[in-house]
Amino acid sequence: MLKADLFTETSMALLANKARSGLTILGIIIGIGSVIAMIAIGQGSQSNIQSSIQSLGSNLLLVQPGAQRGLGFEVNQGRGSAQTLTQADYEAIATQVSGISGIAPELSSRYQVTAKGTNTNTSVDGTTASYPAIRNVQIDQGSFISDENVTNLAKVAVLGPTTRDDLFGADSNPIGQSFRIKGVEFKIIGVTAAKGGSGFSNQDDMIFVPISTAQQFLAGSPRVSTISVQALDQNSMTSVQEQITSLLLQRHNITDPTLADFNILNQADIINTASSVTNTFTILLGSVAAISLLVGGIGIMNMMLTTVTERTREIGLRKAIGAKKRDINYQFLLEAMMLTFIGGVVGIIFGWLVSFGVNKFGSIATKVSLPSVALAFGVSAAIGIIFGYYPARRAARLNPIEALRYE
Amino acid sequence: MIECKNITKTYYTGGDIETTVLKGVTFEIKDGEFVAVIGPSGSGKSTLMHILGALDSPTSGQYLLDKQDVSKLSEDDLAAIRIKKIGFVFQSFNLLPRATVLRNVMLPMVYADIPKEKRMALACTALISTGLEETHFNHLSNQLSGGQMQRVAISRALVNNPTLILADEPTGNLDTKTGEIVLGTFQRLNEQQHHTIILITHEHDVAEAADRIIHIRDGVIVEDKKNLNKRIIRP
Numbered sequence: 297m298l299k300a301d302l303f304t305e306t307s308m309a310l311l312a313n314k315a316r317s318g319l320t321i322l323g324i325i326i327g328i329g330s331v332i333a334m335i336a337i338g339q340g341s342q343s344n345i346q347s348s349i350q351s352l353g354s355n356l357l358l359v360q361p362g363a364q365r366g367l368g369f370e371v372n373q374g375r376g377s378a379q380t381l382t383q384a385d386y387e388a389i390a391t392q393v394s395g396i397s398g399i400a401p402e403l404s405s406r407y408q409v410t411a412k413g414t415n416t417n418t419s420v421d422g423t424t425a426s427y428p429a430i431r432n433v434q435i436d437q438g439s440f441i442s443d444e445n446v447t448n449l450a451k452v453a454v455l456g457p458t459t460r461d462d463l464f465g466a467d468s469n470p471i472g473q474s475f476r477i478k479g480v481e482f483k484i485i486g487v488t489a490a491k492g493g494s495g496f497s498n499q500d501d502m503i504f505v506p507i508s509t510a511q512q513f514l515a516g517s518p519r520v521s522t523i524s525v526q527a528l529d530q531n532s533m534t535s536v537q538e539q540i541t542s543l544l545l546q547r548h549n550i551t552d553p554t555l556a557d558f559n560i561l562n563q564a565d566i567i568n569t570a571s572s573v574t575n576t577f578t579i580l581l582g583s584v585a586a587i588s589l590l591v592g593g594i595g596i597m598n599m600m601l602t603t604v605t606e607r608t609r610e611i612g613l614r615k616a617i618g619a620k621k622r623d624i625n626y627q628f629l630l631e632a633m634m635l636t637f638i639g640g641v642v643g644i645i646f647g648w649l650v651s652f653g654v655n656k657f658g659s660i661a662t663k664v665s666l667p668s669v670a671l672a673f674g675v676s677a678a679i680g681i682i683f684g685y686y687p688a689r690r691a692a693r694l695n696p697i698e699a700l701r702y703e
Numbered sequence: 704m705i706e707c708k709n710i711t712k713t714y715y716t717g718g719d720i721e722t723t724v725l726k727g728v729t730f731e732i733k734d735g736e737f738v739a740v741i742g743p744s745g746s747g748k749s750t751l752m753h754i755l756g757a758l759d760s761p762t763s764g765q766y767l768l769d770k771q772d773v774s775k776l777s778e779d780d781l782a783a784i785r786i787k788k789i790g791f792v793f794q795s796f797n798l799l800p801r802a803t804v805l806r807n808v809m810l811p812m813v814y815a816d817i818p819k820e821k822r823m824a825l826a827c828t829a830l831i832s833t834g835l836e837e838t839h840f841n842h843l844s845n846q847l848s849g850g851q852m853q854r855v856a857i858s859r860a861l862v863n864n865p866t867l868i869l870a871d872e873p874t875g876n877l878d879t880k881t882g883e884i885v886l887g888t889f890q891r892l893n894e895q896q897h898h899t900i901i902l903i904t905h906e907h908d909v910a911e912a913a914d915r916i917i918h919i920r921d922g923v924i925v926e927d928k929k930n931l932n933k934r935i936i937r938p
Binding site for chain 2: 612620
């Protein structure tokens with residue numbers, strides 16, 4: 297039997313039953329389409345989360361005070377509630393730890409701030425001039441806090457765009473104006489560029505002031521709430537983390553590392569954790585989609601078995617006029633494969649459209665990856681072979697005499 | 704040239720129960736003969752047709768088709784014999800529905816690996832020889848009348864120019880008038896184109912269209928003689 301003939305016979309058979317073939321193909325389209333779309337959504341949100349973590353700064357270590365343990369009380373306060381990190385700790389890290397490319401202390405707290413006729417409650421972050429470089433902060437208007445501001449305890453502030461909008465109206469230029477934090481008057485010297493919500497906190501709703509000013513006039517103590525340390529590169533992060541740990545343990549006179557009164561967040565760890573979460577998410581979505589693909593495959597098998605039964609006499613006739621077992625087997629296998637092939641191609645387009653739609657109208661940046669397309673295609677071809685094999689074998693094994701008598 | 708030598712066929716049903724359908728059948732059919740095999744139902748004539756048509760193998764005995772012993776071939780080898788040497792005509796036509804007349808007639812050539820460009824001409828020749836009007840060639844097979852369908856089926860049987868045309872109750876689903884037309888078609892094919900035809904039937908009227916009648920009953924041949932009062936059917 298010629299290949300072209302096999303192809304013709306198959307397409308004629310599929311066209312003879314358009315509605316049934318169409319519905320069976322639809323099952324595969326939905327299966328393949330949802331696999332493609334779900335994986336795209338999963339991978340899209342994964343890269344979304346990764347890039348928003350990266351936007352916090354790269355190769356970052358965050359040193360924060362640990363949980364406060366009440367002496368004699370079995371009550372633990374939340375992490376970061378202890379006030380054990382000081383300006384001196386920051387200076388020690390800055391001078392004694394090697395492999396650091398930048399370091400910025402932070403003292404953040406929420407205050408009610410008031411401007412002419414308006415007020416808001418926002419996070420006030422005392423920091424130094426090195427902060428923007430480490431934490432990926434861009435300046436939109438004016439300038440950031442300078443080293444001189446820190447040395448002079450200058451009462452100057454840099455606003456986040458959201459805070460600027462809240463206090464002075466959207467897209468206004470507040471530079472040179474003043475407002476009050478906790479009754480202390482500050483002069484605005486700059487506005488940071490919008491960064492967007494990172495998912496953890498809104499980095500646009502902030503006020504930056506010199507750390508010395510914050511310690512002196514707002515907090516009233518030389519403590520710091522976070523020390524952001526940027527390592528030279530990814531490889532030195534572990535070593536920097538170890539150096540800081542041992543330095544701080546020694547400075548705080550703690551011998552048992554499990555009782556440390558501080559903790560260090562490693563950005564790589566955060567990314568890994570977030571990635572494993574989104575991976576699980578992708579696998580979950582993918583497996584739900586895979587189940588629908590399996591159901592589509594069973595639909596194919598169902599249709600093929602019905603077809604074989606319905607066309608028993610035709611199979612008998614074909615055998616009587618000289619079709620070999622193999623000819624019949626190939627014909628029915630090819631029918632199943634053609635169904636999945638068409639379903640696969642349309643399903644890929646359908647899945648791509650869905651993920652495009654989610655990208656356009658939803659908030660998730662989806663990403664259709666080539667491997668997921670290849671995988672879906674391979675799976676659909678495999679489904680054609682697997683679910684078409686049994687019906688085709690059944691057709692090929694029919695006894696021509698009995699098949700011709702079949703009513 | 705067909706030679707059957709002491710052919711028996713025994714079926715085993717339900718393990719031990721054996722039913723012998725053919726109990727030693729011997730006959731010879733020469734090229735160009737028009738033979739009717741007649742017998743009541745259960746006589747073994749269908750089983751004989753399956754063996755003659757290489758759809759089944761005899762339990763014992765020899766079946767020579769063009770001097771080739773086909774009684775002990777595998778399933779696929781039998782299929783190869785059927786492609787080249789046998790043309791079937793069935794009681795219920797067995798045409799592919801939703802396929803045109805031409806495609807139905809071309810179907811055996813698909814399995815015989817005849818080049819595509821030759822198929823159309825061969826199919827038309829076969830259809831013309833059975834007297835089907837050319838206007839029907841592109842009609843779907845299920846739009847035709849019974850007589851027309853059977854002539855399409857005869858064309859399909861002829862198209863690979865087989866040694867033997869086997870017709871199993873070809874008039875069984877037709878009224879008397881169209882049945883006569885189909886029988887006339889067989890007679891013309893036999894007389895003008897010298898096709899060897901075996902007609903299997905249970906009706907004497909139908910058998911009398913042939914030159915020779917083999918009478919079969921309970922698995923044995925009870926009579927094998929020339930049909931002296933052959934009914935000549937003219938269109």
